Amino acid sequence: MRKIFSVLLAISVLxxxxxxxxxxxxxxxxxxxxLIDPETGRSLAEKEPDEKMYPASTTKIMTAIIALEQGxxxxxxxxxxxxxxxxxxxxHIGIMQGEQIVLEDxxxxxxxxxxxxxxxxxxxxxxxxxDDFIEQMNKKAxxxxxxxxxxxxxHGMHNDDHYTTVCDMATIARYAMSIDKxxxxxxxxxxxxxxxxxxxxxxxxxxxxxxxxxxQEYKSDYFTPIxxxxxxxxxxxxxxxxxxxxxxxxxxxxxxxxxxxxxxNSDVYDFSKELLEYGxxxxxxxxxxKSNQLVESVNVEDATDxxxxxxxxxxxxxxxxxxxxxxxxxxxxxxxxxxTISAPVSKGDVLGYVEFRQDGxxxxxxxxxxxxxIDKSTKAIEKFSEEVASARPRLKNFLIGTATALVAFLxxxxxxxxxxxxxxxxxxxxxxRKHYRN
Numbered sequence: 362m363r364k365i366f367s368v369l370l371a372i373s374v375l376x377x378x379x380x381x382x383x384x385x386x387x388x389x390x391x392x393x394x395x396l397i398d399p400e401t402g403r404s405l406a407e408k409e410p411d412e413k414m415y416p417a418s419t420t421k422i423m424t425a426i427i428a429l430e431q432g433x434x435x436x437x438x439x440x441x442x443x444x445x446x447x448x449x450x451x452x453h454i455g456i457m458q459g460e461q462i463v464l465e466d467x468x469x470x471x472x473x474x475x476x477x478x479x480x481x482x483x484x485x486x487x488x489x490x491x492d493d494f495i496e497q498m499n500k501k502a503x504x505x506x507x508x509x510x511x512x513x514x515x516h517g518m519h520n521d522d523h524y525t526t527v528c529d530m531a532t533i534a535r536y537a538m539s540i541d542k543x544x545x546x547x548x549x550x551x552x553x554x555x556x557x558x559x560x561x562x563x564x565x566x567x568x569x570x571x572x573x574x575x576x577q578e579y580k581s582d583y584f585t586p587i588x589x590x591x592x593x594x595x596x597x598x599x600x601x602x603x604x605x606x607x608x609x610x611x612x613x614x615x616x617x618x619x620x621x622x623x624x625x626n627s628d629v630y631d632f633s634k635e636l637l638e639y640g641x642x643x644x645x646x647x648x649x650x651k652s653n654q655l656v657e658s659v660n661v662e663d664a665t666d667x668x669x670x671x672x673x674x675x676x677x678x679x680x681x682x683x684x685x686x687x688x689x690x691x692x693x694x695x696x697x698x699x700x701t702i703s704a705p706v707s708k709g710d711v712l713g714y715v716e717f718r719q720d721g722x723x724x725x726x727x728x729x730x731x732x733x734x735i736d737k738s739t740k741a742i743e744k745f746s747e748e749v750a751s752a753r754p755r756l757k758n759f760l761i762g763t764a765t766a767l768v769a770f771l772x773x774x775x776x777x778x779x780x781x782x783x784x785x786x787x788x789x790x791x792x793x794r795k796h797y798r799n
Contacts, residue, residue, distance in 0.1 A: 378404045378528035387639055389632040392619040395527040396640050398681040399535045399604075399614050403722055405640050405681075410528040411509060414618040417592030417600045418452070418475050419530055420517030422537050423498045425472055428483050429542055431497065434465040438486035444478060448518050451477040454566060460559040469552040471516075472543075472590060474566040480516035507532050519596045527616040534589055534602045534614050547588030547604075550574055571630050572603055579634055583607060583641040589614075591629070599629035605637050611681060613640045643684060649691070649717050649725060650678040656715050656729045657695050662703040664735045670702070671732040672712055678725035680717065692718040695729070704737040 378397060393409040404410065440460045447453055452475045456462065462482070470479040481491075488494025495512055502510040507529035513520045525533075537543045550573045554563035572579050572586035579586070584605035592600040598621040606612045615636045620629035650656070657672045664670075682688075697713035706712075709730050716726040 378402060378407075378410055378531060387635060389617070389635060390620070391617050391629070391632050393527045394615070394617040394632065394636060395531050396613060396615045396636050397531045397535065398644075399538060399612055400681060401722060401724060402532065402535060403681075404528070404531075405613070405644060406636065407527075411526050413509060413524045413526060414600075415519060415523065415594065415597035416517055416525045416530060416618070417519075417594045417597040418517045419590050419592045419600050419602050419616075420512060420515065420523070420525075421471050421475065421480055421592075422530070422590050422602065423501065423512065423533055424480050424483060424515040425468055425543055425546070426501060426533070426537050426540070427494065427497050428464060428468055428487050429540055430501075432464050432483070432487040434463070434468075434542070436464050436486070437461050438464055438467060438482050440478070440482050441485055444481035444485055447477050447481075451516070451518060452569075453478040454554075454563070456482065457559040460557050462557050463555070466554050469546055469549070470554065470566060472546045473549050473552045473568045475569050475590075475592070476566075477516040477518065480514075484515040502529065502533065505532050505536050517592055517594070517597075519594045527618050530602060530618075531614055531616045534604070534616065538589070538604055538612075538614070544588065547590065548573070548586075570603075571627075572633075575630075579630055581605075581634060581638055583638045584613070587612070591626070593626060599626040601629045601633050603633045603637065605641075607641050609646060611641070611644075611646045613637055613644075613681075615640070644681050645684045646679050647682050647686065647688065648677065648679050649688065650674045650715065650727065652677050653732075655732075657697075659697070659702055659712075661706055661735050662701055663737050664704045665738045668735075670706065670735060672729040673732045674715065675711070675728040675730050678715075678717060678727050680719075680724035682719070682724075691724065694718065697729075704735045706731050706735045708732065708734045 378395060387406060389408070393412045393414055395407040395410045396405045397403060398405060438461070440456050440458055440462070442458045445453070445456055445458060454470050454474055454476045456478045464483065464487070467479040467483050470476040471483065484491050484494040488497060494515065498512045498515070502512070507525065510525040510529040511522060513523045517523070550568050552566045554560070554566065556562060568574060570588070570591055584607050587604045587606055589602045589604050598619045600618045602614070602616050604612060604614045615633050617629050617632045617636065620626070620632060651674065653673045655671055656674055659670055659672060660668045661670050662668070694716050695713065698711070702712060711728045711730055713729045714726055715729050717724045
């Protein structure tokens with residue numbers, strides 16, 4: 362039972378932007394944006410979250426997910442002529458045809474420097490084919506609940522049929538940030554490539570993410586940036602997916618798409634900073650339940666002495682909520698594995714779970730366990746023994762009757778078979794004598 366409840370608690374459905382808390386528009390001059398709590402996927406602020414937009418290079422977040430899940434960081438990839446034949450204006454690091462580069466270097470080049478040649482090489486070498494890799498990107502998007510997303514390439518160069526929404530991209534980024542290696546890559550301010558068969562050395566690759574390079578310009582008293590990815594095409598405008606953490610360890614993810622202000626791509630960073638600061642100013646992590654805190658008391662049947670048993674929380678529950686949230690207004694559900702609990706019970710036995718919800722959205726969940734052990738009473742044991750003893754005569758009579766019926770059936774079967782054989786033998790002898798006379 363413990364395993365069953367542990368599995369249930371471990372399952373987290375990654376659905377797209379579940380239930381926004383504050384749907385107010387901020388003073389952000391972008392057609393579409395969203396701010397989410399990555400723990401639950403809830404939207405904390407948004408504008409046109411389901412509007413189809415062009416993602417530009419934020420596409421590479423999904424490319425990195427597929428590469429990390431299906432590739433081997435140490436595998437050697439070879440650059441084809443097609444992979445390095447890029448559209449005008451594409452970001453690249455000058456990879457040559459036939460160059461052999463390990464996947465880990467390609468991932469860093471793609472996510473740190475936004476290299477489109479690296480993205481193409483990853484797609485060709487990790488997937489069964491380039492097209493197969495793109496299909497895997499779309500399949501993963503559907504699995505995550507990003508149902509308004511469709512990819513046609515691994516880098517995000519414009520195509521009318523290559524689109525997503527800020528809600529979907531937040532969902533994809535939320536999943537990506539659950540991968541340790543992804544988090545490690547996207548927070549780097551620079552990366553140094555290893556030598557290859559075509560390059561004895563590379564220039565240092567500096568990130569194009571201004572949150573990580575222009576620290577003074579975008580410094581905030583409320584958060585520290587930890588990645589993720591920016592992008593630009595003339596059709597998409599400036600796009601930015603950013604993640605940040607505050608001093609208490611609370612993380613938020615912001616997505617701003619379509620910024621086309623006159624201030625080059627600085628606007629998308631200003632908008633993202635405003636959005637993140639709004640979140641860290643107005644929301645905080647609140648403790649809903651502490652480990653070993655009393656959740657419920659129940660009576661245990663057939664218990665020795667005191668039948669009252671305290672059920673306590675197996676672990677803490679906390680959630681990101683509005684700073685002025687009245688916790689008493691949250692929905693608290695206690696579910697026991699059985700309507701009646703009988704002895705014996707061991708300390709730590711999982712007897713159910715407790716969860717907190719807001720507007721139907723799950724905020725947190727943990728097992729509730731027995732705070733102490735309770736033995737089965739001797740009276741209950743004696744009662745059980747008496748019931749077994751009283752059942753013995755009935756069981757004995759039942760077994761005797763069954764055995765007698767079985768023996769009678771077998772004897773009858775033997776007798777009938779002998780009679781049948783005798784009749785057959787008599788008919789056969791008669792036919793033989795007739796044949797002899799003839």
